[in-house]
Amino acid sequence: MKNIFTTLLLGISLFTLVQAQTQPYLNLENATKIADAAQEKAISENWNVVISILDQGGNLILLRRMDGTQIGSIEIAQLKAKTAFEFKRPTKAFEDMIKGGAVHLTTMPITAVEGGLPIFKDGIIIGSIGISGVTSAQDGIIAEAALKATGFM
């Protein structure tokens, strides 16, 4: 009887441990939905942008360049997504800090320009989106619209 009880407790304990070892992640299906929402917003505004999405490991899962977008945005969109992911915050946060006088932050390997947003699920970061192509404020509008339309914000 004692053994059974012990086994039962141990079983629960192991189960809890396993639960604690998983975390939410971003799959291509959801990344595609986010990108579609971003593209739809860009088209509705007649803007051309690059859409870049990273996953829960900070690795590129999807990139799309709309026709006519400036070539430099291929790299910038990825860099914005990288900064948003690596620091779990909108790239605008760094932009505002630097504009507000924290010029020393330009020595960090970050891209402090609006248009990058982290993607959270249940309080856990599962990826990020980076938009580049129009003004950085407009890039930010697209990024936000994409996450809101897909329930990630």
Place this chain on the structure above:
Amino acid sequence: MKNIFTTLLLGISLFTLVQAQTQPYLNLENATKIADAAQEKAISENWNVVISILDQGGNLILLRRMDGTQIGSIEIAQLKAKTAFEFKRPTKAFEDMIKGGAVHLTTMPITAVEGGLPIFKDGIIIGSIGISGVTSAQDGIIAEAALKATGFM
């Protein structure tokens, strides 16, 4: 009648001029069709890959990573596409040459592994595709299937 004939000749002349100063290119719509065909082939084989497509200038226009694909393939898919674009030939051509004894070619900045194909239109290179994720022979099968399904091969 003379006017119509003159107009017709003028039209041909302008057409020739435009032909001589313009060249074909790859847009997002066609890149998406190619990527969809690649993904469809990969799914049908139960393979997970990264699909990377460059445009007529060798610049990234689209990238997709299917769920479960090894992270290293993000870079490899792009490098295969880069080599195929930059040298206007399948990456397998370099793989075969090196395997055949041309070991000195490994000193060039190329990715000599099957899975990268140039994309031509009217004899002009308009981009390339790079696939990575399964064996390089399987990567090559996907790349070829994608171009054939979309009329680019």
Place this chain on the structure above:
Amino acid sequence: MKNIFTTLLLGISLFTLVQAQTQPYLNLENATKIADAAQEKAISENWNVVISILDQGGNLILLRRMDGTQIGSIEIAQLKAKTAFEFKRPTKAFEDMIKGGAVHLTTMPITAVEGGLPIFKDGIIIGSIGISGVTSAQDGIIAEAALKATGFM
């Protein structure tokens, strides 16, 4: 008569199709003319510079270093051309924004120093020019003179 008219319409239709699928580009002959104009301006001012020209894909098509030019200008001229191409605007636009307080833009991989200009044809970007060697204002004067002398500005 009907046949001629049909042919004419067909000609127009084909022409439109070709227009929609092709775009202008920069060849070595025109790049050479631009470089010659830049060099002529530099010589007339007794300035020594590096002249760098990229094509419609952002790839180097021509580079010349005039005797006595500082070695660092080899890279700077190319970087200015890269920034002008990638963002479809004069590098001076970024210089002015940063000088005007947009310090956060220094976190982008751009070269925000006057002397780089995009090259357009029919509203489409077909390349860029980057000049480096004298003061950035003088570099800019050469770049502008080169494009104006060749009808690209």
Place this chain on the structure above:
Amino acid sequence: MKNIFTTLLLGISLFTLVQAQTQPYLNLENATKIADAAQEKAISENWNVVISILDQGGNLILLRRMDGTQIGSIEIAQLKAKTAFEFKRPTKAFEDMIKGGAVHLTTMPITAVEGGLPIFKDGIIIGSIGISGVTSAQDGIIAEAALKATGFM
């Protein structure tokens, strides 16, 4: 008298010393002549190549990409010139060594493919030429023709 003689000897000695502190170099005029010769040979063979020329410091002085040349040749032409300059020998020398079994040489940062030649004057290296675009043997033919036509070989 003794003083005059001493002064004379001293003067000769100083003169010799000054002579020993200069060395031949490659200017843009001669680099252009070499490039023109290379291009003329390429045109006569109906080949498209990138021509790259480095100066006595190993720094790029001239680059030209002929229309239709594969984009990868922009980098390869410069790398061949770099290897030829840095090791004062034709890149083919390394290619032959590696083909002959010295595979370990592929671990060096060299480009061991024919088409790169050092440029000498009076036994001193004053630069190098790198050609890329056709087969490496054909690249080598152009490089050699260019130096022979201009008296540098």
